[in-house]
Amino acid sequence: MAEVKKSTAKTTAKKPATKKPAAKKTTATKDTSEVRSTKAQKAAPLKAGATKAAAASPDTGAGTSGDFKERAVSKAKSAASQGKERTGTAIENLSRMIEDSAKTIDDNVGEKYGNYARSAADAVSSFAEKLNSKEIDEIVEDARGYVRKSPAVAIGAAAVVGFLVSRLIKSGMDDNDA
Template sequence: MAEVKKPTIKSTTKAAAKKPAAKKAATKKTAPQKDTSETRTTKAQKAAPLKAGATKAAATKKDTTGDFKDRALTKAKSAASQGKERTGNAIENLSKIIEDSAKTIDDNVGEKYGDYARSAADAVSSFAEKLNAKEIDEMVEDARGFVRKSPAVAIGAAAVVGFLVSRLIKSGMDDRDA
């Protein structure tokens, strides 16, 4: 008899344990749900109005960013134009120096070498004229075209220029220390 009662107790315990779980699940299902019967008639609604001055601030920020970019671009072009003008003048002066030294070369070394100096002075002078005649934008486009055509030469030239600039800066610092 004892054996028969034990299984009955176990099944009652299991059934009792299952009933509260079932009640909890039923409780969760009966929670209030949103009413979805309502439909919207418009696709998009306008945003709530911003605080006074917020749209002005946003517009001003865009204007300031554009204005800053324009000012920086103008300043960079101005600096490039000044640098181009100085470079053109320096190259013209170099041409004049070579031309002036051509007579000395004629007297000391010979007319043949003096002619070389004069042709070099002419080449340098024509380069200075071309440089002065071009606008900055044209020069930038020419440089881009050159880099596209021969990137290896452009990288090599950039390396040489970087080396020379670093040497000039280093020698300038050495002069200050002395």
């Protein structure tokens, strides 16, 4: 009989042991969800402005994305117009430099080559005037039309511009190292 009591004791001891891990699993699941909620709370301050805007809007947030898009477009147009003005000014300065060098070319090389320089200066100046007279939207549409007409030339031009920009950046980095 003593042996029967031991086996009964073993089975009773095993039953609570199986129940305890189940309780621990539930607790572990609760801990995991608490950790997730804590992580979400840490990320919440990054989106605080968007959350406040969505809460203030009677819509479900569709209005805020439209406002964001409008602000982004207006900032991009503003930056593009500033860039256009700077580019126009730089091209006008280049035209003046070419015109001034035409006189030197007349004296050193000959009047024929000086006339080439003047015609180049006139072409650069007319390009600057066209650039300054157009709005950003017109320039974008002209660029799209050009890319549609000759995509190979546009891709080649983009590659050349990319190469030149990378060289400029690299030379700037080399100057900073020296």
